[in-house]
Amino acid sequence: EEEMEEEMEGWHQLYPGHIPTSPLQKALLAVGSAVMALYDPYRHDMVAVLGETTGCLALPNLRDKMKNHPEGYRILRERPCIRLSTLDMARLQGLPDGSLGREYVRFLEDNKVSPDTRMPPKFVDDEELAYVIQRYREVHDLMHTLLGMPTNMLGEVVVKWFEAIQTGLPMCVLGAAFGPVRLSTRKLQVLATELVPWAIRSGLNASCVLNVYYEQRWEQPVKSLREELGIFPPP
Amino acid sequence: LCRCRALLSRPAGAPRARRGLAAGPEMHFGFQTVTEEERREKIYQVFENVAKKYDVMNDSMTLGIHRVWKDILVHKMNPCPGTLLLDVAGGTGDIAFRFINYVRSVRKRQLQRKLKHHQNLSWQEIFESYQKDEFNSLGDSQVVVCDINREMLKVGKQKAQHLGYSEGLSWVLGNAEELPFDDDKFDVYTIAFGIRNVTRIDLALQEAYRVLKPGGRFLCLEFSHVSNPLLSRLYDLYSFQVIPVLGEVIAGDWRSYQYLVESIRQFPPQEELKAMIEDAGFFKVDYENLNFGIVAIHSGFKL
Numbered sequence: 428e429e430e431m432e433e434e435m436e437g438w439h440q441l442y443p444g445h446i447p448t449s450p451l452q453k454a455l456l457a458v459g460s461a462v463m464a465l466y467d468p469y470r471h472d473m474v475a476v477l478g479e480t481t482g483c484l485a486l487p488n489l490r491d492k493m494k495n496h497p498e499g500y501r502i503l504r505e506r507p508c509i510r511l512s513t514l515d516m517a518r519l520q521g522l523p524d525g526s527l528g529r530e531y532v533r534f535l536e537d538n539k540v541s542p543d544t545r546m547p548p549k550f551v552d553d554e555e556l557a558y559v560i561q562r563y564r565e566v567h568d569l570m571h572t573l574l575g576m577p578t579n580m581l582g583e584v585v586v587k588w589f590e591a592i593q594t595g596l597p598m599c600v601l602g603a604a605f606g607p608v609r610l611s612t613r614k615l616q617v618l619a620t621e622l623v624p625w626a627i628r629s630g631l632n633a634s635c636v637l638n639v640y641y642e643q644r645w646e647q648p649v650k651s652l653r654e655e656l657g658i659f660p661p662p
Numbered sequence: 663l664c665r666c667r668a669l670l671s672r673p674a675g676a677p678r679a680r681r682g683l684a685a686g687p688e689m690h691f692g693f694q695t696v697t698e699e700e701r702r703e704k705i706y707q708v709f710e711n712v713a714k715k716y717d718v719m720n721d722s723m724t725l726g727i728h729r730v731w732k733d734i735l736v737h738k739m740n741p742c743p744g745t746l747l748l749d750v751a752g753g754t755g756d757i758a759f760r761f762i763n764y765v766r767s768v769r770k771r772q773l774q775r776k777l778k779h780h781q782n783l784s785w786q787e788i789f790e791s792y793q794k795d796e797f798n799s800l801g802d803s804q805v806v807v808c809d810i811n812r813e814m815l816k817v818g819k820q821k822a823q824h825l826g827y828s829e830g831l832s833w834v835l836g837n838a839e840e841l842p843f844d845d846d847k848f849d850v851y852t853i854a855f856g857i858r859n860v861t862r863i864d865l866a867l868q869e870a871y872r873v874l875k876p877g878g879r880f881l882c883l884e885f886s887h888v889s890n891p892l893l894s895r896l897y898d899l900y901s902f903q904v905i906p907v908l909g910e911v912i913a914g915d916w917r918s919y920q921y922l923v924e925s926i927r928q929f930p931p932q933e934e935l936k937a938m939i940e941d942a943g944f945f946k947v948d949y950e951n952l953n954f955g956i957v958a959i960h961s962g963f964k965l
Contacts, residue, residue, distance in 0.1 A: 446916055451903050459911035472914050517890070 475546040478598035499638035530644030554615030633657040692924030713813035743801020751856020752807035753814030867942035887931035887956035
């Protein structure tokens with residue numbers, strides 16, 4: 428009886444913040460979060476939950492891609508985190524214009540965002556995969572910087588297209604497909620004719636963006652990093 | 663999958679003996695074991711978190727049926743104008759508003775009946791008597807909403823303003839285990855979906871007895887136990903699989919709703935609660951199951 432109670436507490440926590448869920452719960456969460464994310468686009472937590480509950484195939488793939496790449500392997504081992512507490516903002520601001528660090532800080536300031544607002548994973552039932560999805564979320568802002576896209580709806584959709592190709596996460600695919608629903612026709616036109624084709628070409632051409640140890644490349648110019656990865660210059 | 667099956671089956675209730683009685687420092691918080699003080703804090707936080715989405719979540723979890731349960735409670739109470747009600751753990755005001763509506767309509771019928779008997783008065787006299795009673799639409803009935811949680815009271819006050827309730831309504835911050843009221847004050851004491859969250863149920867029942875007038879009535883609406891085995895399994899499945907998901911999707915708060923379903927399982931079943939109410943000194947204690955025992959209304963009198 429005591430054992431059953433402990434089982435039911437469900438606190439087989441694999442990492443802080445982990446909430447173990449049954450397959451049925453994951454399915455319900457996936458549907459519920461998808462509906463809620465469409466209904467209220469400001470519910471970023473719902474997008475996060477959707478990513479976690481649908482990523483069971485894509486996340487292991489990503490993790491393997493990282494494992495088989497020297498830089499990615501190092502990231503998996505050392506588990507760096509992009510947080511305000513770990514970033515030396517003053518140093519990054521002091522870097523020359525055009526460098527990754529300087530442009531990243533500029534992006535954060537222009538769009539008034541902070542790396543600390545990312546949701547920690549809750550429903551991923553593997554500790555390493557939880558880190559992979561966390562890394563993906565932290566690297567998202569750097570994607571904006573590399574692609575030169577702002578955080579408005581249009582910019583987010585373009586980044587989602589790029590990420591969908593790169594990661595294969597169903598959440599990105601859904602976001603890319605349904606995000607445009609809320610855009611005006613003029614923006615849709617720009618999206619369809621210029622931005623999305625570019626995002627797709629870059630996504631296909633580029634090597635895996637999670638295999639870059641960004642924290643060790645702040646001084647590198649954005650252009651050079653783009654070339655190295657294989658991202659085409661933004662339109 | 664094994665865990666899933668474990669989630670589906672119910673505990674037989676080993677900690678029940680310790681539940682709500684003065685039995686040492688260890689208590690339950692859902693299925694966790696904590697000290698009394700920890701439990702109070704955790705529950706305070708739960709309701710602080712859920713306060714804003716409390717009503718929306720109630721509607722989603724019970725598919726709106728909680729409104730019917732609350733209606734039944736007030737109908738069972740059948741208050742007449744002039745009743746002084748204390749609604750404990752009344753947070754967002756659901757019982758209080760229903761009480762006010764009920765006495766208003768009873769009062770209206772009273773006035774209408776009075777008017778019918780005044781057939782041979784002049785129009786002037788009828789108008790005057792009507793005016794006099796108009797200002798007394800509640801007939802001196804009053805309800806005091808008492809809750810331990812500031813956030814819940816805040817939401818309740820906002821709702822009252824929004825819905826236009828002001829007369830005969832007061833809001834008091836207080837603890838069910840130690841009520842800030844004198845003895846023998848109230849005609850009716852209600853606690854709807856609140857007693858489950860009280861850490862020392864025996865103290866709350868004693869306080870209820872204390873503040874009621876002789877002849878006063880105690881009414882408790884709370885989740886209880888379903889004895890029908892098939893229904894019980896479906897209920898468990900729904901509770902443990904769906905409700906926390908609803909909590910996450912609607913309120914962004916899985917943990918509070920996980921606590922909610924666990925606390926329902928930990929609460930004493932109908933007969934045990936009846937015994938506890940009798941222990942506090944109440945007479946004619948009885949209970950009525952609603953929806954096969956998913957919810958029960960317990961009633962007792964201070965004689």
